[in-house]
Amino acid sequence: MAAPMTKMPSALSLEILAECSTTKARTCKLELPHQTVDTPVFMPVGTQGTMKGLTTSQLEQLNCQLILGNTYHLGMRPGPELLEKAGGLHKFMNWKRALLTDSGGFQMVSLLELAEITEEGVKFQSPYTKEEMLLTPEKSVEIQANIGADIIMQLDDVVHSLTTGPRVEEAMYRSIRWLDRCIAAQKRPREQNLFAIIQGGLDTRLRTICAKEMVKRDTPGYAIGGLSGGEEKDYFWKMVTLSTDILPREKPRYCMGVGYAVDLVVCCALGVDMYDCVFPTRTARFGSALVKTGQLHLNQKQYAKDFRPIDENCDCSTCKQHTRAYLNTIAGRESVACQLISVHNLKFQMDLMRDIRQAIIDDRYPAFIKDYMKTVYPAGDYPTWLRDSLASVNVDLNS
Amino acid sequence: MKFNLHNTQRAPGRLATFSELGRHGNTSMETPGCLLYTRCGSAPNLSHDLLSGIEGVPLVTQIPLPTIVESSDVLEAFGQGVAAFSGRPDTVVCTCTQDPGKSTPTGFNDKKSVSVWAAGGRKKLTLEGFLDLQEVLQPDLMEALSDGDTPADSSSKRVKKSVDRTLEFLDGCLDAKQSRQELRDVEVLGVIEGSELLEERLRSARETAKRPVAGYVLDGFHEESMEERTRWSIMKAVLNEIPEDKPRFLPRVGRPDEVLRAVELGVDIFDSTFPYEATERGCALVFSYALASPLPNDAVSRHTPASASSVDDCLGDDGGTVCDFDGQGENGDLNSRTVYEMKLSDQRFVEDFTAVVEGCQCYCCVNHTRAYINHLINAKELLAGVLLMIHNFHHFFQFFQSVRKALRDGTMQRLKAEINKCR
Numbered sequence: 001m002a003a004p005m006t007k008m009p010s011a012l013s014l015e016i017l018a019e020c021s022t023t024k025a026r027t028c029k030l031e032l033p034h035q036t037v038d039t040p041v042f043m044p045v046g047t048q049g050t051m052k053g054l055t056t057s058q059l060e061q062l063n064c065q066l067i068l069g070n071t072y073h074l075g076m077r078p079g080p081e082l083l084e085k086a087g088g089l090h091k092f093m094n095w096k097r098a099l100l101t102d103s104g105g106f107q108m109v110s111l112l113e114l115a116e117i118t119e120e121g122v123k124f125q126s127p128y129t130k131e132e133m134l135l136t137p138e139k140s141v142e143i144q145a146n147i148g149a150d151i152i153m154q155l156d157d158v159v160h161s162l163t164t165g166p167r168v169e170e171a172m173y174r175s176i177r178w179l180d181r182c183i184a185a186q187k188r189p190r191e192q193n194l195f196a197i198i199q200g201g202l203d204t205r206l207r208t209i210c211a212k213e214m215v216k217r218d219t220p221g222y223a224i225g226g227l228s229g230g231e232e233k234d235y236f237w238k239m240v241t242l243s244t245d246i247l248p249r250e251k252p253r254y255c256m257g258v259g260y261a262v263d264l265v266v267c268c269a270l271g272v273d274m275y276d277c278v279f280p281t282r283t284a285r286f287g288s289a290l291v292k293t294g295q296l297h298l299n300q301k302q303y304a305k306d307f308r309p310i311d312e313n314c315d316c317s318t319c320k321q322h323t324r325a326y327l328n329t330i331a332g333r334e335s336v337a338c339q340l341i342s343v344h345n346l347k348f349q350m351d352l353m354r355d356i357r358q359a360i361i362d363d364r365y366p367a368f369i370k371d372y373m374k375t376v377y378p379a380g381d382y383p384t385w386l387r388d389s390l391a392s393v394n395v396d397l398n399s
Numbered sequence: 400m401k402f403n404l405h406n407t408q409r410a411p412g413r414l415a416t417f418s419e420l421g422r423h424g425n426t427s428m429e430t431p432g433c434l435l436y437t438r439c440g441s442a443p444n445l446s447h448d449l450l451s452g453i454e455g456v457p458l459v460t461q462i463p464l465p466t467i468v469e470s471s472d473v474l475e476a477f478g479q480g481v482a483a484f485s486g487r488p489d490t491v492v493c494t495c496t497q498d499p500g501k502s503t504p505t506g507f508n509d510k511k512s513v514s515v516w517a518a519g520g521r522k523k524l525t526l527e528g529f530l531d532l533q534e535v536l537q538p539d540l541m542e543a544l545s546d547g548d549t550p551a552d553s554s555s556k557r558v559k560k561s562v563d564r565t566l567e568f569l570d571g572c573l574d575a576k577q578s579r580q581e582l583r584d585v586e587v588l589g590v591i592e593g594s595e596l597l598e599e600r601l602r603s604a605r606e607t608a609k610r611p612v613a614g615y616v617l618d619g620f621h622e623e624s625m626e627e628r629t630r631w632s633i634m635k636a637v638l639n640e641i642p643e644d645k646p647r648f649l650p651r652v653g654r655p656d657e658v659l660r661a662v663e664l665g666v667d668i669f670d671s672t673f674p675y676e677a678t679e680r681g682c683a684l685v686f687s688y689a690l691a692s693p694l695p696n697d698a699v700s701r702h703t704p705a706s707a708s709s710v711d712d713c714l715g716d717d718g719g720t721v722c723d724f725d726g727q728g729e730n731g732d733l734n735s736r737t738v739y740e741m742k743l744s745d746q747r748f749v750e751d752f753t754a755v756v757e758g759c760q761c762y763c764c765v766n767h768t769r770a771y772i773n774h775l776i777n778a779k780e781l782l783a784g785v786l787l788m789i790h791n792f793h794h795f796f797q798f799f800q801s802v803r804k805a806l807r808d809g810t811m812q813r814l815k816a817e818i819n820k821c822r
């Protein structure tokens with residue numbers, strides 16, 4: 001496979017502010033067309049151009065700098081033509097900070113039973129019109145151009161992370177070919193940053209080949225894809241750290257679909273800069289609030305007369321105004337409960353990332369990791385993958 | 400608590416200050432005005448932060464018992480009342496027995512109890528149970544327990560019973576102010592029943608007026624509960640029976656033309672279920688309440704600065720309440736809509752990048768377009784209800800400012816003409 005010879009234009013710049021002297025963690029200023037983003041960053045997912053009933057002002061107050069929209073959903077509704085007329089998703093939803101859109105491929109394959117992947121693209125039936133449709137790499141880039149996000153993702157051939165055998169290799173090589181087609185189709189490289197997505201399943205050899213090929217393409221940033229689908233954590237962290245070892249230091253690295261606090265702390269140590277996950281807002285809908293030690297299921301009886309805030313140390317508007325008992329009273333009954341818990345959960349994620357960044361700046365990230373894990377596992381019963389992954393970056397949880 | 404009437408001249412409509420309200424006695428509201436409709440102490444769809452961003456939020460919060468009755472043991476354990484429990488410790492709370500934002504099933508009240516419908520189903524409230532609940536809620540004002548279950552076809556015997564029981568309940572509530580320490584400072588509003596029977600209405604009004612109540616609730620005067628013909632004449636008769644020096648509440652009436660009519664008859668306080676119901680229908684209130692407009696017989700009468708142009712295209716030929724925005728009048732869903740609102744899920748707003756109401760200063764109109772809200776409604780996203788609730792509350796609260804200004808300036812006829820442009 002021939003790599004392009006010219007340097008790819010980019011609409012971002014990455015300034016590394018500090019690198020951990022022990023682990024691979026780093027904190028950077030990522031300058032995007034609409035916003036300078038502090039990394040490591042967690043990106044909340046606003047699927048259809050909105051985030052769980054929160055206004056864009058509330059998202060700004062929570063210090064969200066970069067949020068994610070789903071191309072599959074936005075492409076169906078309101079549709080790329082309308083978004084173009086609106087002047088892009090930023091204007092349509094009145095979000096002035098940075099946006100990232102996925103390629104749409106993952107959602108098609110995971111949401112639609114009838115999706116079929118060929119060399120041309122992903123063939124699927126529209127759930128609205130029942131029409132047969134084809135999402136090619138070119139089409140994905142075109143729709144994402146209409147949406148107008150700061151970062152757009154290549155269409156990749158996603159296989160489930162538990163898949164093994166020749167299909168994984170086929171998908172990996174196809175993802176490289178599709179990347180080349182996306183690069184060729186991209187018309188706005190100085191306004192939008194196209195990220196490559198490294199595939200290769202849980203296979204070290206395939207991941208390595210893919211990462212190296214993609215680095216040759218010199219895209220503005222790189223994502224580690226095809227993970228967090230329920231695979232063994234032992235494989236997960238190895239694929240992540242293998243990728244960050246190959247990826248260039250001066251480009252942002254994005255681990256797709258990661259959002260649990262422990263995973264974030266570990267992946268930052270492995271050198272990842274960006275994350276996204278629906279979990280914090282999705283779980284809010286079911287009345288679950290995030291705390292360091294896990295989740296509080298606020299609709300459970302045990303909170304009915306608990307007059308403490310979700311977290312005494314949290315200064316989000318929900319914790320300042322409401323008790324667990326009040327949230328227990330309205331959870332599942334009043335739609336405002338979902339918003340109140342979402343505010344807290346997003347604040348929880350944003351605070352965690354802020355603390356991670358500060359610890360890296362102060363060059364005390366290893367100590368931060370140990371403290372954090374001690375809170376989550378007070379008995380010291382750390383899972384093997386956690387010990388191993390952190391040991392790989394010179395952090396010994398037992399010392 | 401004080402109620403001071405300001406306009407003593409005989410012009411229709413009362414301008415007043417309802418003052419010395421709340422725990423610290425330092426809250427007052429100007430009337431005509433409305434209560435803030437809440438469920439469990441939270442405005443529908445809105446966090447307190449979003450609510451506080453709205454201009455002119457009513458200072459008295461209405462909490463319907465069905466939305467909180469299931470938490471009485473929690474409130475008892477909490478011990479600081481429902482205002483603090485809901486996270487707004489300084490608000491003035493007025494409880495009401497039924498949820499004005501929901502229709503109450505009929506046929507479940509009996510001699511000793513009134514049924515309310517909570518999330519988990521029916522709850523029977525006896526007078527004692529009602530008072531126990533009020534003790535833990537610690538409201539500033541409470542609507543006395545009442546049996547208002549008299550739909551339009553009720554027999555006169557049933558109506559008479561409802562008046563009798565409601566008076567009995569009222570006496571029980573007033574006695575409790577003496578016998579129960581925790582209720583001593585709670586102001587009691589007397590509820591006037593009597594359905595469509597003038598005699599019963601008058602009896603209810605006269606008997607209630609004899610008792611030391613803080614104000615009067617004119618129950619059962621909303622659109623579905625009474626014939627349009629008799630509704631206003633009975634309301635007028637009732638208002639003539641009750642003393643002038645106390646506020647009159649009219650629940651579930653919120654359509655701007657009806658509000659103006661009731662204001663002219665002497666009603667002071669409404670609730671804010673009308674903007675809530677519009678929100679639930681996916682509609683935005685768009686009627687103009689601008690007082691700056693010239694009178695309609697002027698040459699430029701079509702100029703409506705605060706109103707959306709589309710209100711103008713919706714002149715109903717039946718002069719009634721249903722407006723056909725999209726040429727599909729048969730649609731059952733449209734029947735509950737009024738000419739004062741715009742159904743934003745409609746196809747014609749898909750590419751409409753203008754504000755819901757041009758010139759409106761609410762968060763929704765300043766920041767978002769009809770097209771975006773159309774998308775949010777069609778995608779069933781929560782933010783649709785949030786933004787519509789913000790706009791509708793803002794619009795409704797501003798409307799009341801306009802009503803007070805019109806009363807102050809003697810321009811009520813002008814406001815009526817402006818409102819009627821929608822019809």
Ligand SMILES: [Zn+2]
Nearest residue numbers: 314316319344
């Ligand atoms: Zn919080």
Ligand SMILES: [Zn+2]
Nearest residue numbers: 759761764790
């Ligand atoms: Zn508005």
